[in-house]
Amino acid sequence: MLIANVSPRTGGKTTNSGWFAHALVEAQRDYKPVGFDADHSQQFHAWSETGDFPFEVKPAASAKFHTEHVVPAEMIGIVDCGHTENHPDITNSVLRVADLVILHMAPTKADFDRIIDPPDKTKIGDIIAMSAALRSDRTPPPTWVLLNRTVSGASSTGLYRDMMEDEGWNVLTTVIPRSEALAQSVSYPISGASKGPFGSLVTELEDRGLLK
Ligand SMILES: Nc1ncnc2c1ncn2[C@@H]1O[C@H](COP(=O)(O)OP(=O)(O)OP(=O)(O)O)[C@@H](O)[C@H]1O
Numbered sequence: 129m130l131i132a133n134v135s136p137r138t139g140g141k142t143t144n145s146g147w148f149a150h151a152l153v154e155a156q157r158d159y160k161p162v163g164f165d166a167d168h169s170q171q172f173h174a175w176s177e178t179g180d181f182p183f184e185v186k187p188a189a190s191a192k193f194h195t196e197h198v199v200p201a202e203m204i205g206i207v208d209c210g211h212t213e214n215h216p217d218i219t220n221s222v223l224r225v226a227d228l229v230i231l232h233m234a235p236t237k238a239d240f241d242r243i244i245d246p247p248d249k250t251k252i253g254d255i256i257a258m259s260a261a262l263r264s265d266r267t268p269p270p271t272w273v274l275l276n277r278t279v280s281g282a283s284s285t286g287l288y289r290d291m292m293e294d295e296g297w298n299v300l301t302t303v304i305p306r307s308e309a310l311a312q313s314v315s316y317p318i319s320g321a322s323k324g325p326f327g328s329l330v331t332e333l334e335d336r337g338l339l340k
Pocket residue numbers: 135137138139140141142143144167169171209210211232276277304305306307308310311312314
């Protein structure tokens with residue numbers, strides 16, 4: 129299966145993609161992730177090398193993603209997409225073949241506005257909806273919001289969960305807390321991913337039947 133990690137702008141995608149993929153490797157089920165870096169920055173790909181990842185992250189910043197990459201049935205592809213605000217063409221291509229979309233956002237007005245009410249860009253929700261026309265099943269991929277950089281006890285987590293649900297989005301129960309360790313982790317090896325929130329994320333996706 130293929131999981132597209134998206135956001136209109138910087139949203140925690142690369143950090144979460146790296147940790148989530150490691151949580152899959154560490155999970156009890158024998159998941160075999162393969163990464164795809166569909167962002168011109170190529171940070172996910174670079175991290176896989178400097179961080180000595182136990183799986184490959186392929187460079188994949190292409191508007192022909194849907195014709196260039198096939199994920200073997202026994203593997204889970206994790207795609208780190210670039211900003212849809214600036215590179216919608218690449219994400220459009222990924223969305224044609226994605227089985228699950230995770231929208232990464234902080235529970236802030238700044239992130240909320242760029243998702244819900246961008247002044248001169250196509251809303252990411254519309255981008256996902258429009259992908260249906262070019263998908264084999266003619267329906268948009270299942271899409272869930274992952275709140276990240278949350279602060280324990282802060283009202284913002286519940287507030288933005290409710291606001292996103294009011295806008296029609298599914299929001300995962302699992303949240304990724306704001307953490308200096310996560311903030312500093314890109315470029316370095318990852319260990320113990322399944323013990324924290326990323327392990328909970330894997331479990332929640334399993335429980336919801338979203339991991340195939
Ligand atoms: N859980 C976290 N706690 C604290 N800081 C975080 C967390 N996750 C990510 N960050 C920081 O937030 C910033 C954005 O994260 P990241 O680079 O993963 O986002 P991105 O969506 O990949 O951005 P871009 O699309 O610009 O590549 C980085 O400085 C990162 O270190």
